[in-house]
Amino acid sequence: MGRRSNLATWLLALVVLALALFARPCAAAQIKTTDTRWSFQLPLPSGLRGAESLAFDGKGEGPYAGVSDGRVLKWGGTTVGWTTFAHSVNYRKIPLCTAGVVPSEETESMCGRPLGLQFHTKTGDLYIADAYLGLMRVGPGGGEAEVLATGAGGAPFHFINGLDVDQSTGDVYFTDSSATYPRRFNTEIMMNADATGRLLRYDARTKSVAVLKAGLPYPNGVAVSRDGAHVVVAHTVPCQAFRYFLSGARAGQYDLLADLPGYPDNVRRDGKGGYWVALNQEKQRLDATPATAPVKHLVGVRLNADGAEVEELTAAKGVTLSDVAEMKGKLWLGSVELEISSDTSAFPYTHRRGHRFAIRISCIISETFRLGLPSVRWFVMGDDDTVFFPDNLLTVLNKFDNRQPYYIGSLSESYLQNIYFSYGMAYGGGGFAISRPLAEHLTLKSMRGDEAKRVCSGINLVQVPVARGKADLNLYRSAGAEVVAILASKGKCERASIDEVYLDLTDAAKEMLLQAPPDSPEGIFMEAAKSNILGLPADASEKEKNVRAWLCQSEADYQDKLLPCGAIIVAQLRVRVLEETQFTCSAGIAHNKMLAKLVSGMHKPAQQTVVPSSSVQDLLASLPVKKMKQLGGKLGSSLQDDLGVETIGDLLSFTEEKLQEQYGVNTGHGMVAAFARAAWLKEYHEKVSMTLNILADLSPLFTWNTKQVNTENKESPSRGVVFKYGSGLIIVAIFVLKLTSVKEKSLGLLTQNFVKLFFTMKVETISL
Numbered sequence: 001m002g003r004r005s006n007l008a009t010w011l012l013a014l015v016v017l018a019l020a021l022f023a024r025p026c027a028a029a030q031i032k033t034t035d036t037r038w039s040f041q042l043p044l045p046s047g048l049r050g051a052e053s054l055a056f057d058g059k060g061e062g063p064y065a066g067v068s069d070g071r072v073l074k075w076g077g078t079t080v081g082w083t084t085f086a087h088s089v090n091y092r093k094i095p096l097c098t099a100g101v102v103p104s105e106e107t108e109s110m111c112g113r114p115l116g117l118q119f120h121t122k123t124g125d126l127y128i129a130d131a132y133l134g135l136m137r138v139g140p141g142g143g144e145a146e147v148l149a150t151g152a153g154g155a156p157f158h159f160i161n162g163l164d165v166d167q168s169t170g171d172v173y174f175t176d177s178s179a180t181y182p183r184r185f186n187t188e189i190m191m192n193a194d195a196t197g198r199l200l201r202y203d204a205r206t207k208s209v210a211v212l213k214a215g216l217p218y219p220n221g222v223a224v225s226r227d228g229a230h231v232v233v234a235h236t237v238p239c240q241a242f243r244y245f246l247s248g249a250r251a252g253q254y255d256l257l258a259d260l261p262g263y264p265d266n267v268r269r270d271g272k273g274g275y276w277v278a279l280n281q282e283k284q285r286l287d288a289t290p291a292t293a294p295v296k297h298l299v300g301v302r303l304n305a306d307g308a309e310v311e312e313l314t315a316a317k318g319v320t321l322s323d324v325a326e327m328k329g330k331l332w333l334g335s336v337e338l339e340i341s342s343d344t345s346a347f348p349y350t351h352r353r354g355h356r357f358a359i360r361i362s363c364i365i366s367e368t369f370r371l372g373l374p375s376v377r378w379f380v381m382g383d384d385d386t387v388f389f390p391d392n393l394l395t396v397l398n399k400f401d402n403r404q405p406y407y408i409g410s411l412s413e414s415y416l417q418n419i420y421f422s423y424g425m426a427y428g429g430g431g432f433a434i435s436r437p438l439a440e441h442l443t444l445k446s447m448r449g450d451e452a453k454r455v456c457s458g459i460n461l462v463q464v465p466v467a468r469g470k471a472d473l474n475l476y477r478s479a480g481a482e483v484v485a486i487l488a489s490k491g492k493c494e495r496a497s498i499d500e501v502y503l504d505l506t507d508a509a510k511e512m513l514l515q516a517p518p519d520s521p522e523g524i525f526m527e528a529a530k531s532n533i534l535g536l537p538a539d540a541s542e543k544e545k546n547v548r549a550w551l552c553q554s555e556a557d558y559q560d561k562l563l564p565c566g567a568i569i570v571a572q573l574r575v576r577v578l579e580e581t582q583f584t585c586s587a588g589i590a591h592n593k594m595l596a597k598l599v600s601g602m603h604k605p606a607q608q609t610v611v612p613s614s615s616v617q618d619l620l621a622s623l624p625v626k627k628m629k630q631l632g633g634k635l636g637s638s639l640q641d642d643l644g645v646e647t648i649g650d651l652l653s654f655t656e657e658k659l660q661e662q663y664g665v666n667t668g669h670g671m672v673a674a675f676a677r678a679a680w681l682k683e684y685h686e687k688v689s690m691t692l693n694i695l696a697d698l699s700p701l702f703t704w705n706t707k708q709v710n711t712e713n714k715e716s717p718s719r720g721v722v723f724k725y726g727s728g729l730i731i732v733a734i735f736v737l738k739l740t741s742v743k744e745k746s747l748g749l750l751t752q753n754f755v756k757l758f759f760t761m762k763v764e765t766i767s768l
Contacts (some may be wrong), residue, residue: 012223034313050067050321051334053066053116054064054323056119057126067114069108071087071091096582112130114161116221126138130145132183134148135147135149156541161175164231165224168228169204170204171201172201172220173224176194177197179214180194180541193217213254223275225243229247231243232267234558236264241277261301264280274310278324278333295498297315298314365379369439371761477498477749482583491506496597502596504570510565518552521548528568531551532610533550534611551568559613563612574608589608589609589610590610625639625640
């Protein structure tokens with residue numbers, strides 16, 4: 001629900017404690033403090049993450065907790081433990097949700113992630129705010145949840161979050177944290193100061209959803225007041241709680257209720273007219289010194305009806321809260337425990353999803369560690385415009401055990417870095433610290449498996465099977481063959497690698513365009529409506545609407561009408577692959593292989609990207625030069641170092657003559673031809689497509705051998721552009737093979753090579 005670190009594995013512990021225990025008054029402000037360090041913990045089943053929200057039914061049974069595989073679990077006491085109470089519609093439908101073979105955080109966008117829970121005690125219904133699947137409801141008996149709404153005000157939900165029910169009317173109030181970023185990019189909401197969140201109401205009588213307030217900064221939790229006159233909304237940024245008045249003279253007003261001492265993650269009624277607010281992180285004070293800095297670690301506060309703080313919850317270092325629920329004289333805390341030392345694989349500097357510019361800082365840390373300086377406990381990093389306050393820095397660092405692999409802060413120059421840690425340590429740019437054990441881990445991140453075993457005997461390593469002293473990839477080839485078999489049902493396949501396939505959908509797209517063209521936005525296949533179309537407006541709130549309209553375009557020329565058909569077919573194939581093999585696929589859809597390859601990895605995981613002809617030039621103009629085939633090695637580095645070329649757009653500013661002068665005739669011409677292959681000028685689409693179709697029809701009967709002959713030009717062109725050089729000719733020798741069982745295998749292999757060859761001949765018709 002709230003902010004999540006990239007550093008660690010997050011584990012749930014529900015904490016219960018008597019309100020009277022550990023309570024002591026604070027003499028200065030008369031604010032009661034409750035220490036939660038000795039609370040009783042209820043760990044979730046292994047592998048599950050959550051729970052940001054807790055709920056109790058009308059009988060006081062529970063708690064109920066939403067977890068990362070899309071289920072809502074019920075606690076049945078120490079004898080029964082956790083049992084499944086409810087699940088999303090996808091939980092039984094998609095095998096990955098129940099298989100347990102893929103980390104749940106990787107599948108939650110498909111399986112669901114319940115972030116807000118509340119019962120309507122009169123009906124016994126449980127309402128669920130699922131970050132990905134929308135507003136849902138399940139009856140008193142549990143089971144499969146019914147989806148009530150997936151959008152409001154003409155815009156889909158992106159990240160619905162906290163939820164509460166008016167017990168008198170049955171209306172449901174909930175927050176959509178951002179109209180731009182989904183849950184998996186929740187940190188971007190803070191880093192970019194996003195203010196597109198919404199407060200919404202589901203009318204139990206009309207079954208409709210209304211937007212009560214839009215343009216909100218990270219709304220993250222809602223609670224209905226005891227008299228039902230207003231709702232309280234927690235804002236993670238800027239650490240505040242507001243009231244939205246539902247009735248009376250102030251109806252529609254949105255007023256500040258309280259400035260909070262931390263970043264809230266949920267707000268709940270306390271049963272006494274006030275509210276409990278869970279704090280995901282305590283604010284750091286810029287003016288703090290060792291003498292004035294608070295020793296306690298705040299994880300929650302209780303506010304009275306007027307917004308005044310009357311009680312604080314404290315916890316051990318590293319503990320954060322996501323919910324506070326009061327039931328029968330006890331507090332139940334949704335606590336997300338941070339165990340940095342248990343898993344550093346997702347550390348931003350080494351993880352494949354980390355930010356690239358952070359690698360530079362990682363290298364600095366590693367090189368500094370290798371100096372072997374004695375008695376170093378922390379490595380502190382700061383930009384050239386950072387001013388550190390030594391006392392403040394020590395205060396922050398002393399809160400953490402330097403013997404554990406800690407990372408304090410975030411990436412340099414980020415908004416998130418400053419609001420959470422830097423302002424407590426330094427001012428300007430960005431400052432953060434890495435403990436010595438973590439620096440050592442970064443330095444040793446590339447160790448071999450046998451070395452890792454010596455360092456950590458309990459480590460479990462996954463190894464590729466070995467045969468005859470080499471990696472045996474047959475297992476992966478067999479798995480890939482399952483995928484290819486599904487893809488081949490719609491077109492001609494060419495295996496590009498062990499996990500990549502080129503698929504020619506020309507015939508299938510033409511058939512769809514002729515028989516059942518996409519002409520109704522409402523009738524578009526849901527997975528296809530999630531496509532990423534280059535060149536469409538960037539407004540995330542209108543994305544699905546714009547994609548559906550583009551897929552049904554009627555004014556485009558014939559070739560571009562084939563692309564929407566291809567996108568729909570690919571989406572259908574990807575769903576089939578997921579259902580039949582449990583593998584997810586990403587895809588690039590374009591008029592040629594090079595473009596399709598370039599964009600296939602642009603949106604991952606389990607997404608597809610389409611390149612209309614009108615977007616090709618813009619795509620290539622900003623494409624990093626090393627992304628282009630043949631320009632990724634030393635040649636690409638030379639272009640960057642010698643000519644200052646960073647993108648294909650930069651490369652196009654040089655004439656072919658200039659490139660030939662710099663790199664020789666063959667190489668200079670090859671660079672221009674590589675760009676031409678990517679552009680694959682529109683007027684040659686039909687001709688090349690027709691050629692491929694004819695050759696594909698003949699390929700079962702012939703194998704082809706090609707050779708280039710230069711009659712005038714003495715210098716041989718590069719291998720990738722054999723069809724465009726001087727008056728070079730192609731001599732094709734045709735050998736007829738009889739289709740006998742003996743020759744079937746070799747014929748199939750030769751046919752694959754033949755088709756692969758002709759797929760690379762696109763520049764045959766291009767005149768440069």
